[in-house]
Amino acid sequence: MQQYFSQEPKKRRIFVLYGLGGSGKTQVALKFLESIDDFTKRFFVNASSPEALKTSFMNIGISQSFGKTSEAGLEWLISENKEWTLLFDNADDPKLKLSSFFPQCTHGNIIITSRNPQLAAYGPASHSHVGDLDEENAALLLLARAVKEHTDQNHKLAMDIVQELSCLPLAIVQAGAYIAKFKCLVNYLSIYRQNKEELLRQHPDQAHDNYDWTVYTTWQISFQKLSPVAAYLLQLCALLHHSNIPQSIFANATQWILNNEGDETESMREARKFLQNFVSRSGSWSKQYFRNIVAEIEEYSLIQSQEASDTLDMHPLVHLWCSSTLPDEVTTRACMTNVVGMTIDIGPDAYLERIRMIAHVNMLVPDFTVVNSQFWSQYAWMYYEGGKFEHAKGLYELNLQRQREMLGKQHPATLIAMANLAATYRHLGRYREAEPLEISVLKQRQKLLGEDHPDTLRAMANLAGTYRQLGRYREAEPLEISVLKRRQKFLGEDHPDTLRAMANLAATYRHLGRYKEAEPLEISVLKQRQKLLGEDHPDTLRAMANLAGTYTQLGRYRETEPLEISVLERRQKLLGDDHPDTLIAMANLAATYMQLGRYQEAELLEISVLERRQKFLGEDHPDTLRAMANLAATHMQLGRYQEAQLLEISVLEWRQKFLGEDHPDTLRAMANLAVTYMQLGRYQEAELLEISVLERHQKFLGEDHPDTLRAMANLAGTYGQLGRYQEAEVLQLSVLEQRQKLLGEDHPDTLISMANLAMTLYSTGRYQEVENLQLKVVAKRRDVLGPDHPLTLQATKDLKATQDALAKAKV
Template sequence: MLLILEHLMYKLKVTEDLPEIPHPCNYFDLIGGTSTGGLIALMLGRLRMSVKDSMEAYGQLVKEVFSDVRFQGGDKKLKTSKLEKAIKQILQAYLASHDPEDKLEDIQDNACKTFAGRATSADPTFFEQIEIRLSGIEEEFVDGGISHNNPTASLLSEAKEWLQTDCEKTHQFFADHFAGTENLYFRFNVEQGLQNIPPNQWEKLSHVAANTRQYIQSQLVITQLAKAATSLSEKRGKVSAGSLAPVLTAIEMGQSQVVPTLVGCPPPSQIFQGRQDILARMKDPFSKDIGKRHVYVLHGLGGSGKTQIALKFLNMMNQYPTPRFTKQFFINASSQQTLDTAFKNIAIANKIGNSFQDALSWLITGTKEWMLLFDNADDPNINLFLFFPQCTHGNIIITSRNPQLAVHGPRSHSKVGNMEETDAIELLLLSAAEDNTVETAKRASEIVKELCYLPLAIIQAGAYISKFNCLDQYLSLYKQDHARLLKEHPEQSHNDYEWTVYTTWQISFKQLSKVAAQFLQLCSLLHHDKIPEAIFQKAAEWTGDVQNVQQARAFLQNFLTPSMIWNQQLFMGIIAEIAAYSLVNRHPGAVLSIHPLVQLWCRNTLANEPKVRECMMDILGMSVMLTDDEDMFRIGLIVHMDSLVQDPATVKPVFLAEYAQIYFDSSRYKEAESLEVTALEKQKQHLGANHSATLLTMENLAVTYHHLGRYQAAEPLEVTVMEKRKQLFGEDHPETLHAMGNWLPQSEGLAVTVLEKQKQLFGADHLETLRAMGNLAATYRWLGRYQESEALEVTVLERQRQVFGADHPDTLHAMAHLAVTYHRLGRYQAAEPLEVTVLEKRTQLFGADHPETLRAMGNLAATYRWLGRFQESEALQVTVLEKQRQVFGVDHPDTLQAMAHLAVTYHQLGRYLEAEPLEVTVLEKRKQLLGADHPDTLYAMENLAATYHQIGRYQESEPLAVTVLEKRRQVFAADHPDTLHAMAHLAIIYHQLGKYQEAEPLEVSVLEKQTQLFGADHPETLHAMRNLATTYHQLGRYQEAKCLCWK
């Protein structure tokens, strides 16, 4: 038996991923035995010994006690002295801090552990009986195994009487009674080869071991050991104390069969909360067409409260003056065995037979309004329809994790999801025995949100809070060790549900095939929502030559035909297998989702998390290698990359570049930078500094630095790329010109050179030439030379139309750039038709939610604002902001841009109090994302300063305006339009503060520069002139003010 137990403990080590083989005392509540089995129970239980130590101690004891040849006679009694000595040696060795004469339990008699060991092994065949004084009376004890060799019943009932001697009879008694409850009762017994070996033949222990190992190797025993390990790991049995009553009664009465006590539907939990929407939907079908068949299916994730909803419904329906259902039967539908047993019990209890068919026939022929509640019908291999009485009357409710069972109630089923927040808060506080006050509700709200409003997790949390009185501390405890808290079973509960959050999912997980389990674990490392199934297909279809992706390709092989073609049916089959336990959900658009707590559980139970993460990173990387032109697919991967890529150093270089590009295209420049820096280091190391791939990464990193506003960091990289390409290819090579073209914002001369060379090499209408022309136009715009920018952009747009057509994305791009330049020039009437066209065409090409479409919408909204069409502007901007939040999230640069534009509109409408919080958010987020010196951050700072100014908070406005002016002088030039705008704004603030002397030189400078840049009649120039005239008037310089006013 110790050998079997050793194997069982090893199974437990594997099941729970433990660092060492556990001790049985940590898993068994009761350990019993008779004869030498009693000694083993004493070692394993009271002495808390490991199986290995128990085997060594037992072997040594048997050898010492039985090795004396004088005691080999058939009818001779072995002296007890050696046995007592051996027992004391074990006690002293493994209970060193206690005297071997200490009592086994804290009771009033003087029985000690040595006596207990002696008494259980006092087989009169070998040993003398033992006399023990109990309460002043000497009593004789012999080995209990003489008449009760199987002590199972004694362990359960703790009764004084013993069962019959026959072990097999006792075993069969319990096996029959618990047949309807899986994985509860196990018996391991080596039947062959050990029948005639008495304990005094210690030298045959090797023979015992050999037969035991052979027994363990049988497939049946292997399966039973695995199931036993699972039950021990889950810590809780599947039978309540109440259901043992018939067994114990039968034991006391000496019965050989237990008459089943029919289990009706128990009442719902006393703390049941919410679910009114589902209860209302359930009531409707059962309230109509009385006398006809009705079936309702509740399906959802384990722990979502399906059973409690069903019980609450039945309780509710039986509160009527006349109960709706005359008989209710609670059926454990978790297996074929439990279903058969439940129907057999129905037959026996109603005295109409003793078989499944008897019960079914009785239900079919009866006319009463019975209700069958099939609970936990989770096994997808069971056709539950076969257990339905085939008649037109009766009522059925099914609870299952398998959504496919909705087929039994096509229009009468509900998916049971998370609770509503208010109900979840009340459930937590009731579970925790806390009053519902403003303060406790606030704490509870934070906790239930962290627990994703899952009922079972909330009840467990409430029990823990109640036990330790830790409502205030629970959230921090949970974040420190959520795995332990979600595994912990409450000592006191409001129902007989035996599983914790984690064990309920572990049960489902163990039913999955190897491939399905791997798929779920891989998906758990992605974001829990909107997981595109296309990731796996695209990865499988990519045939690029990349080293060290064998693990990923081996997994994807499961979904390929022998001819290496993607097999969608195989893939869908795996998803269906997992979805049958509600561990994943499939949504329209071929995307998956995982409940956040299931995702957390999956991650916590990964045996080799780094290898699994590497495999998923390779699959994701392989999938994006085929998707250069699929913008929406790539954008959708952002949240999954955030979840998956924890350390860029663990990503393969070839995938690093693709990941970085996706981040860059989504304006996530900091993340792009991190990946590009890592990729550059690896490429320099493995490929060399002059390799084309290394130079390309260096070039991309420089462009990223530009977008981050880190121009000084970008310049040396761009110079290096340009010089190396000159050395490798020559000055006129396209790659060299491409490098020169990237180094443009600081160098007009380079941009002009690149354009001239591109014309010479490719001609005026070539794509590269038009690209160079667009870059030069962007440089002019950057420098504030809008007229020169306009001239180039008009040319680019005309040629793009000729070469590509009016609807080509590049043509629309050129049109959008020209509209921006018109906007900067104050020519809003000219910008509007271009922006309307761009928006319409992009909506047709990409859809309403595409990033390019949303940018076009934002630009048109800004133009409407400047044209005074505020209602149209606001409506567009609200739409853009909502969609940007949905597509990119709240922290994305495009979302912040939409927020900033809406704030400007509010500002111009005089709704400053609505503008301020938006502007504060934009400024804070841009500082985090882009840095304090980035041009976009300075725009946000300038807008907030203007709002503070309008609401009279001049002291807060002034330092912001001063900072903006100083930074712009550093980044741009003194005569750049943005610098002049900052100068004009600060002058206005000085004016409001009465600092006219400080305002006047700023306004003079602004007027001079504006006149040079835009001309005397430009709106900005006229505005500057008006501001200076006002200042002159305040300074008493009326003549100068009058002259400006006349102008």
């Protein structure tokens, strides 16, 4: 403003300040007028109505002894060829023709404050949107109004408060007045969270200016001027998340009502009645009708449309005010639930559109039981993709029951419902409940559709996936090979379903420890998905993550890290920080940091993953338990064994309860706890656990499975600690031979086996054999991991100790 008004004196200058009620437009204008001395006369004009304008100009005429009418005031301004200033304040009425009250002359200065952004047209190059304060200035304003010193502690408290208030100036001023009155800076945030509506309606006893409206009343006055359709649209939007509301919701829903007739619930009739406002005379969606209603709300800055993204935004406090003042929340929410249900496309091409709707669905439908039965499948799919599997399960169970009753057990729609419920059970870790559903789906599809039908192959792949989760990899492998061959034959090498089959088979190979067979499959999948789907598609990112996982198993961590960082960054951008796929990417990167010896970086990621999974999935979800186990492993590496033990006992108990004693994840928890017992010197407790783990792995996975070999190595380590070196050596030789055969000489697990055997031989004084083994370990770790990796450094240290022992023995 100072820059603009310093240019071209003696000419008419107009500057427009527009923004949400309570954003401080008038205060900005008054502050500017205080800061400048060039204006000879300054007049405050109430622009809220024609009557108020006429009164203001009449007062100008009287004050300048020029007459007692509004015309006299205008005439004086025309005749006064000096730098006078008019402040047209609160020019909010969109029907008001403000220009008819401008003095008809080429000199003078005009400042306009308004909630209506369209008034920016009066100053095409001289207007400014007055939004929220930045956090630092908002905190300073709060402390000033609260009459509090600017100490470090007070500043931190103030920052937390202004963030909660979204930095809206009027809300901050009101909060400051309340704090000053009740001396409650420390406790204000908790008081506010329990009494938001009451506090935002309060007017300070000692206001800092003559602004008479509270935060809520300033918006209520604007709201009352909206047409019924505009008011209802604003209320419906207030039930969604406050930002990035797709305008396409209303377009798609309107198209739905034009294509669907039938018996309707009251809430469906309510939705149809509202959406009819956007139907053109020709009987189709009218974007112009909708734009007109949005523009009406924008005239009061209660909503903002984003042209580039075709979305709507509400200020967080406007959103809170509007959602908390609904006259009939139950009916309005039911109406909007139906509107959104009409827009959900469960087709594969609409994935990103559904992802963008997840935050809105979570806000709109806190309880899945309120969903209209017409939209059970749509909302279940949304919850499923959003990681809200419990909600999805409830709707899928209802949907399956209805399909069985209406269509019978063999109908394709019933089989789809059964498959969807089984997939949800898998995500909840309830694999044993998923298995019979999937066997039933597969048998029915083989019978009705034949072996080669895409739906049959999908059922086969799903069952194989469940076998994989149950640790029954040998049952999964032939199913997946069959699926892949049939898809290659009928769909071709590049079809998404073929690539998915290839990825599934690679995953099974990874679980079977056949990493070199998995790698070429995964490279092929990634290249094809990058080519066909692009770098950011979820399937491309999943392929990248899978390849990174295989590189990890092959000990190629430097190839792993850049892939995992890329996956994490892209998922955070596309899905948000809380999405299950984002958290998987974060956990994978943490695991790589662990392998690279960067334990503190790993710990920070793992704590974040655990907290988010506990919040969104619950304490007993398989993914939460996996996050807990990962954090415990990092605590172990950092030497914090007691913290690790508490986490691992909890993980083991939950897995025994929900997965059973023989599940691979249960056995992994048991093995992890045994390792912690080892570190705590509780060797006999560790031995009992490890014997149990080894026997179960040998029974269910076979002698040469990676998990079996890991269990054997752990038991050998415990025998070594107990001084039972001969028993340890027998086991370690077996582990080393199997790993050399299955993984190769350079694999990290092979080198660990070699180092463990060397340690046992060292304890029996066989230093020459030890040196030979350790020389190999050091050389290979330098090549594979680098000279600075903790494992390389430890191997070098062990070799030095052996060589010192050899020298002493020779002496």
